[in-house]
Amino acid sequence: MRWHLVAFDLYGTLLDVSGLAARLVPFAGDGAAALLAGWRKRQLELTWALNARGEYQPFDVVTAQALREVAPKLAEEVRTQMCASWLTLPAFPDAAPMLEKLRAAGLRRGVLSNGTLPMIRAAVEAAGLSLDELRSVDEARVYKTDPRAYALLPREGTLFVSGNGWDAEGAKKYGLQVAWIDRGGPAPGVAPDLRVHSLAELAEAVCGWREHGVRIVKGDGLDPNTAQTPGMSRAAAITHARTGAEKLWAGTVTIHANAKTGAHHHGALESVIYVVRGRARMRWGDKLEYMAEAASRDQPLECVLVRSGQEPVVVNLDLAPAEPPEEVRWIDPIHRS
Secondary structure, three states, X not given: OOOOEEEEOOEOOOXXXXXXXXXXXXHHHHHHHHHHHHHHHHHHHHHHHHHHHOXXXXXXXXXXXXXXXXXXXXXXXXXXXXXXXXXXOOEOOOHHHHHHXXXXXXXXXXXXXXXXXXXXXXXXXXXXXXXXXXXXXXXXXXXXOOHHHHOOOOOOOEEEEEOOHHXXXXXXXXXXXXXXXXXXXXXXXXXXXXXXXXXHHHHHHHHHHHHHOOOOOOHHHOEOOOOOOOOEEEEEEEOHHHXXXXXXXXEEEEEOOOOOOOOEEOOOOOEEEEEEEOOOOEEEOOOOOEEEOOOOOOOOEEEEEEEOOOOOXXXXXXXXXXXXXXXXXXXXXXXXX
């Protein structure tokens, strides 16, 4: 198991901030959704402004100030009731089942939030979520994305999960392993370790590590439904669709004895060809004028092919090859005499 602790951001990750809009209708009417968007935006801006000035105010104070700025005409008692709604935000529907799956897999489940500890406890309890550890940036008296906020979590064995791109980016820059819940919002500026589209998908990725960390593709399970070139037969073993691979394509290639395949290339990908049986003559150049190794005339060529990307690029070329080709013997610099 790669992780011992899975720590979640709270607002926008486990709890659906957009779900607050319906609860604000009695206060803001049809403009509730727009008001909420402005309130949330100003709330975050104030935390970052405090960081920039080296100052700190608790998140409930920041939340009240943000609402005061975006809705100055509302009565103070109305704003107080609206701020209290942050204590009962609805959870995403897949949050509780995901947390239970992590518990069953033996993982600790935590929260690292901008909210104060009383805010976190109230919201988690109201949403019916079961968690093992609650941490507030209030302990460090600094807000995300300051590294001191993420330092409240251990680097080793921790996966930090956020549905906010800016938060995922901050955690990744600090040095945590990060999963980003891509629900259509702005992406982090630094690639996360894991990108999923829901908490349910996250549970499968995290808990499935033990069951699916190694994928075995047997010889009778290869897929011939992949791009082909005349004179050879390709069969895919490792692709994203078949095994979940993100960066590799791997499969087998068979070329019949004494066959000459069509000229082709695979774009800007790097390829590894491991010859299992037979010999191959590889040709390259604008007119295939260069050649390495001799081909067998009486034995089929069987090889395993690994490429550095999954783009289905096979460009078959129509060109007249130069004859005879020039043989080029490659000797790596380390072993050059």
